[in-house]
Amino acid sequence: MPSTFDLLVSSLLTAAVVNCQQYDPPPRTSDAFTYVQPRNTTILGPYGHSPPVLPSPNATGLGGWDEAFAEARRFVAQLTLEEKADMVTGQPGPCVGNIVAIPRLGFKGLCLQDGPLAIRVADYASVFSAGVTAASTWDRNILYERGFAMGQEFKAKGAHVALAPVAGPLGRSAYGGRNWEGFAADPYLTGVAMERTIQGLQDAGVQATAKHYIGNEQETQRNPSYNYSGPVLEIDQEAISSNIDDRTMHELYHWPFANAVRARVASVMCSYQRLNGSYACQNSKSLNGLLKDELGFQGYVMSDWGGTHSGVASIESGLDMDMPGGIGPYGLYRQEGSFFGGNLTSAVNNKTVDETRVDDMIVRIMTPYYWLHQDKVYPSVDPSTVQLNTFSPRSTWLREFNITGEASRDVRGNHGELIRKQAAEATVLLKNKGNALPLKAPKSIAVFGNDAGEDTMGAYNGDNFEFGTLAAGGGSGTGRFTYLISPLAALSSRARQDNALVQFWLNNTLIVDSNVTDLWIPTPPEVCLVFLKSWATEGSDREHLSVDYNGEDVVNSVAKACNNTVVITHSSGINELPFANHPNVTAILAAHYPGEESGNSIVDILYGNVNPSGKLPYTIAKSGRDYNALPTTKVTTAGSYDWQSWFNEKLEIDYRYFDAQNISVLYEFGYGLSYSTFSLSDIKVEALVKSVSSAPEDLPIQPGGNPALWESIYNVSVLVTNTGNMEGATVPQLYVTFPDSVLGTPPKQLRGFDKVFLAPGKSTNVNFELMRRDLSYWSVVSQKWLIPEGEFVISVGFSSRDLKKVISIKPLTD
Numbered sequence: 166m167p168s169t170f171d172l173l174v175s176s177l178l179t180a181a182v183v184n185c186q187q188y189d190p191p192p193r194t195s196d197a198f199t200y201v202q203p204r205n206t207t208i209l210g211p212y213g214h215s216p217p218v219l220p221s222p223n224a225t226g227l228g229g230w231d232e233a234f235a236e237a238r239r240f241v242a243q244l245t246l247e248e249k250a251d252m253v254t255g256q257p258g259p260c261v262g263n264i265v266a267i268p269r270l271g272f273k274g275l276c277l278q279d280g281p282l283a284i285r286v287a288d289y290a291s292v293f294s295a296g297v298t299a300a301s302t303w304d305r306n307i308l309y310e311r312g313f314a315m316g317q318e319f320k321a322k323g324a325h326v327a328l329a330p331v332a333g334p335l336g337r338s339a340y341g342g343r344n345w346e347g348f349a350a351d352p353y354l355t356g357v358a359m360e361r362t363i364q365g366l367q368d369a370g371v372q373a374t375a376k377h378y379i380g381n382e383q384e385t386q387r388n389p390s391y392n393y394s395g396p397v398l399e400i401d402q403e404a405i406s407s408n409i410d411d412r413t414m415h416e417l418y419h420w421p422f423a424n425a426v427r428a429r430v431a432s433v434m435c436s437y438q439r440l441n442g443s444y445a446c447q448n449s450k451s452l453n454g455l456l457k458d459e460l461g462f463q464g465y466v467m468s469d470w471g472g473t474h475s476g477v478a479s480i481e482s483g484l485d486m487d488m489p490g491g492i493g494p495y496g497l498y499r500q501e502g503s504f505f506g507g508n509l510t511s512a513v514n515n516k517t518v519d520e521t522r523v524d525d526m527i528v529r530i531m532t533p534y535y536w537l538h539q540d541k542v543y544p545s546v547d548p549s550t551v552q553l554n555t556f557s558p559r560s561t562w563l564r565e566f567n568i569t570g571e572a573s574r575d576v577r578g579n580h581g582e583l584i585r586k587q588a589a590e591a592t593v594l595l596k597n598k599g600n601a602l603p604l605k606a607p608k609s610i611a612v613f614g615n616d617a618g619e620d621t622m623g624a625y626n627g628d629n630f631e632f633g634t635l636a637a638g639g640g641s642g643t644g645r646f647t648y649l650i651s652p653l654a655a656l657s658s659r660a661r662q663d664n665a666l667v668q669f670w671l672n673n674t675l676i677v678d679s680n681v682t683d684l685w686i687p688t689p690p691e692v693c694l695v696f697l698k699s700w701a702t703e704g705s706d707r708e709h710l711s712v713d714y715n716g717e718d719v720v721n722s723v724a725k726a727c728n729n730t731v732v733i734t735h736s737s738g739i740n741e742l743p744f745a746n747h748p749n750v751t752a753i754l755a756a757h758y759p760g761e762e763s764g765n766s767i768v769d770i771l772y773g774n775v776n777p778s779g780k781l782p783y784t785i786a787k788s789g790r791d792y793n794a795l796p797t798t799k800v801t802t803a804g805s806y807d808w809q810s811w812f813n814e815k816l817e818i819d820y821r822y823f824d825a826q827n828i829s830v831l832y833e834f835g836y837g838l839s840y841s842t843f844s845l846s847d848i849k850v851e852a853l854v855k856s857v858s859s860a861p862e863d864l865p866i867q868p869g870g871n872p873a874l875w876e877s878i879y880n881v882s883v884l885v886t887n888t889g890n891m892e893g894a895t896v897p898q899l900y901v902t903f904p905d906s907v908l909g910t911p912p913k914q915l916r917g918f919d920k921v922f923l924a925p926g927k928s929t930n931v932n933f934e935l936m937r938r939d940l941s942y943w944s945v946v947s948q949k950w951l952i953p954e955g956e957f958v959i960s961v962g963f964s965s966r967d968l969k970k971v972i973s974i975k976p977l978t979d
């Protein structure tokens with residue numbers, strides 16, 4: 166989706182008006198179906214090819230969509246060619262993406278809306294926790310419940326399609342500007358989060374969109390750069406190419422999309438950047454080959470906004486819907502023209518494109534629509550959307566839209582309560598020296614930091630701002646707050662119950678410049694709470710991993726004077742925490758982007774109403790310099806294809822890398838403390854099938870791929886006990902170490918987790934079902950998932966580096 170938001174979008178729109186008669190697309194190398202032939206093939210090294218996979222497979226309605234599929238076919242049979250072109254081509258309209266109505270067939274059109282933590286273009290809607298926050302819960306129920314509640318709001322506002330959830334970026338680079346929109350730097354946890362979120366959204370009746378497919382791991386040069394100064398708009402340099410080998414593709418980046426397809430996701434959004442040299446929205450190897458053939462995807466592929474770079478080539482390569490329909494950056498230039506639209510009509514008429522392919526595109530679009538009964542009574546698009554939509558304001562519309570129904574409908578229900586709970590459950594307790602937390606009814610509290618107070622820049626976080634708490638990041642994945650509980654407001658309110666003194670300083674510069682001892686009266690506070698933030702937004706990568714606004718100095722300034730300094734971060738994700746071992750920093754909480762109940766959620770944790778159980782969905786290294794897989798940012802040459810990103814680290818991202826390289830870290834993947842303590846005992850493994858073959862049985866493809874891959878073949882169980890004296894939840898995690906025979910496999914990989922709530926002294930048995938996929942690697946030679954010979958080590962513990970119980974299995978000889 167467009168990164169651009171209000172400012173950039175309006176400037177683009179202005180530019181579009183100025184340039185609209187002048188733009189011609191740049192010449193392209195014959196729109197070779199799958200990739201742009203590089204001028205110099207040497208620079209593409211071992212990659213360079215995205216082999217053509219043609220033709221684009223027809224949907225068949227398999228996996229339980231057969232009735233809806235039949236309805237979709239009946240619908241398509243009634244369409245004229247012009248109507249067919251309309252069905253696959255976006256139009257400027259009330260929503261961020263619009264497919265026009267066909268009144269003669271009773272089809273009311275489609276409204277597509279951002280984004281992964283809220284319906285963005287809306288008033289009276291909730292702002293939920295971000296993906297990274299939700300992933301930190303490691304809680305399947307919360308992930309579902311969050312998706313369902315969001316889905317209810319999308320539907321009530323008349324959106325048919327939610328442009329959510331995100332599995333790309335996966336989090337290859339710590340610096341990725343959009344990592345927070347997605348879930349975890351791990352395909353397994355992200356896969357579960359995708360599945361649960363999609364089930365939630367779609368059970369609420371709204372279509373989900375798994376995005377961004379695929380390899381969208383950095384923001385820098387995710388789109389081509391344009392030369393705006395000439396008489397025609399020309400591409401200076403093409404978008405970055407993510408060059409990913411086949412095994413890494415399957416085992417990391419594609420993995421969570423398999424979960425998404427298996428969960429019957431309606432739509433997949435192809436990403437902006439190139440993949441092995443070819444734009445992701447015209448890459449037939451990934452769209453036709455991996456997604457539609459291998460995973461059996463039955464829904465439709467829509468382009469990211471302006472991510473379509475050709476007509477015929479994209480259609481042949483598997484793209485089913487062009488969004489938002491126009492040409493040029495973010496699809497905003499020449500909005501009356503499209504690579505699809507009228508061009509599709511003429512390409513069918515001149516027999517370049519087979520009309521059956523177009524029929525398949527529409528069948529794919531309409532099958533989930535019927536499956537979710539969106540043809541039945543469905544709320545109208547809330548008229549307030551028209552005013553709020555800066556992406557395609559009314560002045561840009563080329564068609565009339567029938568705007569009816571009550572405006573500014575309040576769709577929030579009781580979601581505030583859910584959001585409060587969800588973010589509390591997601592808060593990760595990183596340090597808790599001498600049980601500094603939970604607070605014990607302190608009578609004197611000092612609050613520091615520009616993240617503690619009320620927002621000063623409005624309800625819509627379009628940009629970074631100095632004063633005010635941060636509860637969501639920027640770009641298409643943000644939300645419009647109807648209210649936002651600041652930490653200071655929630656804390657002041659809670660502290661009144663104890664008649665406590667709450668003093669606060671929200672100006673970081675002032676705190677850093679001061680001798681903090683001189684600030685407070687009359688006696689040193691019992692606890693100093695320091696609220697820090699880290700901004701990230703779509704469209705640019707993070708420049709550093711430090712907390713913003715001199716936050717490290719704020720901590721040092723406070724901790725010099727206060728021996729009970731508690732640090733809370735509201736951050737997009739990974740931060741350097743150089744103060745972690747400061748003796749006066751007694752506790753650290755990573756709250757990420759919690760959504761609208763931010764203050765209440767953190768107060769619930771600080772005062773122990775909720776026992777923390779969040780776990781890191783990534784690794785916090787000792788130094789920012791320890792991270793690998795940096796974004797490609799320093800291309801200084803001007804060649805069209807010079808932006809290349811080599812995924813040479815292969816499977817070694819995040820903990821897989823730190824483990825493989827034996828690098829010690831500050832807080833590892835999966836880590837997070839509780840106010841209680843837990844133990845593990847009695848690990849057992851049980852084979853669920855009589856014998857295991859290396860290759861899966863060749864079963865007919867179902868959504869998600871070969872069903873044999875999803876078959877459970879072992880059950881591992883452990884007994885978890887709450888050994889402390891406070892009730893609470895913990896997350897036992899299972900990691901698999903593959904036999905040495907499979908070179909290049911990381912030392913261990915997450916393959917199971919469960920969140921369990923226990924009263925003090927209570928125990929419960931936790932079961933982890935290992936599927937065939939969990940014990941397989943992708944063999945590039947046989948083009949299959951294979952279980953290798955030899956011994957696997959199964960470890961269960963409370964983080965990736967706190968593994969308590971170990972057991973081994975030999976699947977092929979058991």
Ligand SMILES: *[C@@H]1O[C@H](CO)[C@@H](O)[C@H](O)[C@H]1NC(C)=O
Nearest residue numbers: 203204205206207208209210
């Ligand atoms: C192609 O690129 C390689 C690597 O940068 C360079 O060594 C070679 O000279 C280039 N070849 C041509 C024909 O430009």
Ligand SMILES: *[C@@H]1O[C@H](CO)[C@@H](O)[C@H](O)[C@H]1NC(C)=O
Nearest residue numbers: 211212214215410411441450
């Ligand atoms: C990208 O190139 C690598 C190396 O040749 C190959 O293994 C992989 O399958 C290609 N992927 C795509 C999507 O073209």
Ligand SMILES: *[C@@H]1O[C@H](CO)[C@@H](O)[C@H](O)[C@H]1NC(C)=O
Nearest residue numbers: 220221222223521522524525
């Ligand atoms: C898709 O179905 C049509 C018939 O509707 C057929 O003509 C075409 O060959 C099929 N395409 C593929 C790739 O199987």
Ligand SMILES: *[C@@H]1O[C@H](CO)[C@@H](O)[C@H](O)[C@H]1NC(C)=O
Nearest residue numbers: 392393394395396397401803
């Ligand atoms: C951009 O276009 C202008 C006008 O055509 C041209 O003079 C200039 O060299 C172009 N810039 C680049 C970087 O190609």
Ligand SMILES: *[C@@H]1O[C@H](CO)[C@@H](O)[C@H](O)[C@H]1NC(C)=O
Nearest residue numbers: 190501502503504506507508
């Ligand atoms: C067809 O595509 C070209 C770009 O290739 C674009 O300039 C033109 O406006 C499109 N025509 C229509 C009718 O959309």
Ligand SMILES: *[C@@H]1O[C@H](CO)[C@@H](O)[C@H](O)[C@H]1NC(C)=O
Nearest residue numbers: 507508509511512513515517
């Ligand atoms: C057919 O139409 C398409 C879209 O307008 C155009 O790109 C293509 O060049 C045309 N082909 C022929 C053979 O006329």
Ligand SMILES: *[C@@H]1O[C@H](CO)[C@@H](O)[C@H](O)[C@H]1NC(C)=O
Nearest residue numbers: 268273545566567568569570
């Ligand atoms: C607009 O929508 C309303 C409500 O669905 C419907 O009654 C009306 O006929 C529509 N008007 C047009 C012009 O389509």
Ligand SMILES: *[C@@H]1O[C@H](CO)[C@@H](O)[C@H](O)[C@H]1NC(C)=O
Nearest residue numbers: 632671672673674675676678
């Ligand atoms: C923050 O504090 C600094 C240093 O005392 C001061 O210069 C600045 O004006 C203050 N900012 C605001 C907004 O008060």
Ligand SMILES: *[C@@H]1O[C@H](CO)[C@@H](O)[C@H](O)[C@H]1NC(C)=O
Nearest residue numbers: 679680681682683684725726
């Ligand atoms: C800070 O102020 C306190 C109390 O006024 C004083 O004792 C201390 O020396 C000061 N520290 C510094 C570093 O100035």
Ligand SMILES: *[C@@H]1O[C@H](CO)[C@@H](O)[C@H](O)[C@H]1NC(C)=O
Nearest residue numbers: 724725726727728729748749
């Ligand atoms: C910790 O705080 C105390 C004040 O309570 C102060 O005297 C001490 O110097 C601080 N320690 C450090 C390492 O700053």
Ligand SMILES: *[C@@H]1O[C@H](CO)[C@@H](O)[C@H](O)[C@H]1NC(C)=O
Nearest residue numbers: 688689690691726727728729
């Ligand atoms: C922390 O500082 C307070 C007030 O200065 C003091 O009463 C308390 O003993 C100190 N605690 C530690 C552990 O040093």
Ligand SMILES: *[C@@H]1O[C@H](CO)[C@@H](O)[C@H](O)[C@H]1NC(C)=O
Nearest residue numbers: 822823824825826827828912
């Ligand atoms: C990491 O440690 C393991 C076990 O001690 C050792 O086998 C391996 O070679 C080490 N790897 C590196 C990159 O140092």
